[in-house]
Every structure is written in structure tokens, then in C-alpha cells.
Amino acid sequence: MGRRSWPLLSVLAFGYAFLYIPIALLILYSFNESRLVTVWSGFSLKWYRELLHNRQLLEAAWLSVRIAAVNATVAVVLGTLAANAxxxxxxxxxxxxxxxxxxxxxxxxxxxxxxxxxxxxVAMQQTIGWPGGRGFTTITIAHITFSLAYVAVVVRSRLMRMDRSLEEAAMDLGARPLTVYLQITLPLIAPALLSGWLLAFTLSLDDLVIASFVSGPGATTLPMVIYSSVRMGVSPQINALATLIVCLVAIAVLIAGSSMRRR
Known part of the structure; x- marks a missing residue:
């Protein structure tokens, strides 16, 4: 049995290495003193200091975070309603x-x-005058359009596996449907809601193609800024920003995982 597991372990190790070694190299070279991202010349934090003064990157990152947060929240509400239906x-x-x-x-x-x-x-703007230009509102609506579908799939699968007898017992004891849903159903599907929120947030933060169509000159998301800068050569500031995002995502995943284990 042990000999048979070696090929599976080898494939698993190769898969994880293929996924995470590039991320580890990206984090390592974010502390590189050289401007060349492939030549190591010494440890330095100067690219993090320059990142803090890069107004374009910081504004794009803040815009992307705001869009992703609003998108994830609205997508969870609409996706949960669709799954319940x-x-x-x-x-x-x-x-x-x-x-x-x-x-x-x-x-x-x-x-x-x-x-x-x-x-x-464009047709809505010409007909009713809204939205007035393309920016935060149009990008958020576009992201909600495809994110709620992912949330609905996650929440629907959890609702289908949920034990309905708990709700029926609460209603037999005199609880109203709204009270049952808020105090029994929502706590039971909370892990699915959290997973859907994180999935919608990640999809919005990662989107480049859709945002490129529905954004205007005054609204540039972080993936758009990174894509435009990468075409002219990877800057070490991009490595520093990516490192910060990886750390924040890792912290969020650890918090979400610990919360779900407690439940």
C-alpha cells in the first residue's frame, strides 16, 4: 500500500510545487535591491517604501477593494435569495x-x-441618462452580474444538504418563518455564505477582462494597472504589492478556517 502511494504523493508534490514555487519566488524578489526582478543583488525594503508613494497603484488597489467588497456583499444577498427560490x-x-x-x-x-x-x-445612458459615465458603479454592477451565480451555486448546495427537520421543529413550537430563517437557517448556512463572500470578493479583485470593457478613464482597477505595467516590464513594486495581497489573503483564509472549525 505504501509503494502504491508514492506515485500519488509525487504527483501531489509536483502540483503544489508548480502552484506555490512561483509565488514564493515573487515574495522573495520583492525584497530584492536590484530593479531587475530576476537578478538578486541583496536584501532591501526600498520597493515597499516606493510602493507607499505610488499614488496610481494605491488608488487602483483601494478602488478594487471597494468594488470587491460591495460586489461580494450584494452577490451574497442576491445569490442567497436565488438559492432559496x-x-x-x-x-x-x-x-x-x-x-x-x-x-x-x-x-x-x-x-x-x-x-x-x-x-x-451605453444604451441606458442614452435612454434614461444613467449611469452617468463608466466607473465604480458600472464595474460593480458588472461584477455582481457574474458573482451572484457562483454564490448561488455554493449556497444552493448547502441548503440542499441541510436538515429541514430543525426548521419544522421550530415552527411547531410557534416560531414565525422569518424568525426561523434568521435564527436557525442562517447560522446553519453561515459557512456557505462566508465561502460565497470570499469567492465573490476574489473573483472581483481578480477580474481584468470585464472591468476593461465597463470602466472609464477615471476608474482603473488594480488588475488593469498591473497588466499595463507588466507589458512594459515587471516592476519590483508589483512584487511588493503582490506580496502584501498574498499575506492579507492568507490571514483572511486562516481566520475563516479557524472560524469554521469552531462552528
Whole structure:
């Protein structure tokens, strides 16, 4: 049995190495004194100091974080409502169409989503005068459009596995449906809500294609700034910024994991 496990362990080790060694090298070279990201010339923190004075990168990062937070929160609310409709009401008129529309963002290319939303925003601006230009609002709406589908899938799977007898017992004891949902259902599906929120936040923070279509000159997200700078050569400031993002994500994952283990 031990001999058979060696090939599996080797493949697993190779997969993790393929994923995490580039990230480890990126973190290492963020402390490189040289401007060349492939030549090590000594330990230094100067790229972190220069990053703190790079107004363009900081503003783009703050914009991306705000968009991702609003997108994740709204996507969790709408995705949870959609999941409840599919699980609690198995038969309603238009269910097939609703499921099709909900699953479309999962399989549709980002280019198609971005182009269609751009045409929609332009038509709305010409018809009703809103939105007034492309920026924070249009990017957030675009991200919510595809993020809520991912949240709905996560929450729906949790609702389908949940024991409904707990809710029925609470209602037998006189609790109202809203009270049952707030005090019993939501705590039970809280891990799924947290997972959906983190997934929507990550998808929004990582998006480049859709944001490129629906953003304007005054709204540049962090992936757009990084992509434009990478085309002219990778700056060590990008490594420093990526290191900070990796540390923040790792801390968030540890906190979420510890919270879920306590539950």
C-alpha cells in the first residue's frame, strides 16, 4: 500500500510545487535591491517604501477593494435569495429559464459578458441618462452580474444538504418563518455564505477582462494597472504589492478556517 502511494504523493508534490514555487519566488524578489526582478543583488525594503508613494497603484488597489467588497456583499444577498427560490420552491413558472440565466455567467466567456454589459450601459445612458459615465458603479454592477451565480451555486448546495427537520421543529413550537430563517437557517448556512463572500470578493479583485470593457478613464482597477505595467516590464513594486495581497489573503483564509472549525 505504501509503494502504491508514492506515485500519488509525487504527483501531489509536483502540483503544489508548480502552484506555490512561483509565488514564493515573487515574495522573495520583492525584497530584492536590484530593479531587475530576476537578478538578486541583496536584501532591501526600498520597493515597499516606493510602493507607499505610488499614488496610481494605491488608488487602483483601494478602488478594487471597494468594488470587491460591495460586489461580494450584494452577490451574497442576491445569490442567497436565488438559492432559496430554487431549493424551497421546486416548482414555479419560469424555473427552467431562471436556472438557465443563473448558470449562464458560469460558462459564458468574459469577453461576451463585458461587451454585452458595455452595450447595455451605453444604451441606458442614452435612454434614461444613467449611469452617468463608466466607473465604480458600472464595474460593480458588472461584477455582481457574474458573482451572484457562483454564490448561488455554493449556497444552493448547502441548503440542499441541510436538515429541514430543525426548521419544522421550530415552527411547531410557534416560531414565525422569518424568525426561523434568521435564527436557525442562517447560522446553519453561515459557512456557505462566508465561502460565497470570499469567492465573490476574489473573483472581483481578480477580474481584468470585464472591468476593461465597463470602466472609464477615471476608474482603473488594480488588475488593469498591473497588466499595463507588466507589458512594459515587471516592476519590483508589483512584487511588493503582490506580496502584501498574498499575506492579507492568507490571514483572511486562516481566520475563516479557524472560524469554521469552531462552528
Amino acid at each position: 430554487l431549493v424551497r420552491h421546486p416548482r414555479f413558472r419560469g424555473r427552467t429559464l431562471f436556472e438557465l440565466l443563473l448558470a449562464a455567467p458560469l460558462v459564458m466567456p468574459d469577453v461576451i459578458i463585458g461587451l454585452s454589459l458595455l452595450l447595455l450601459f
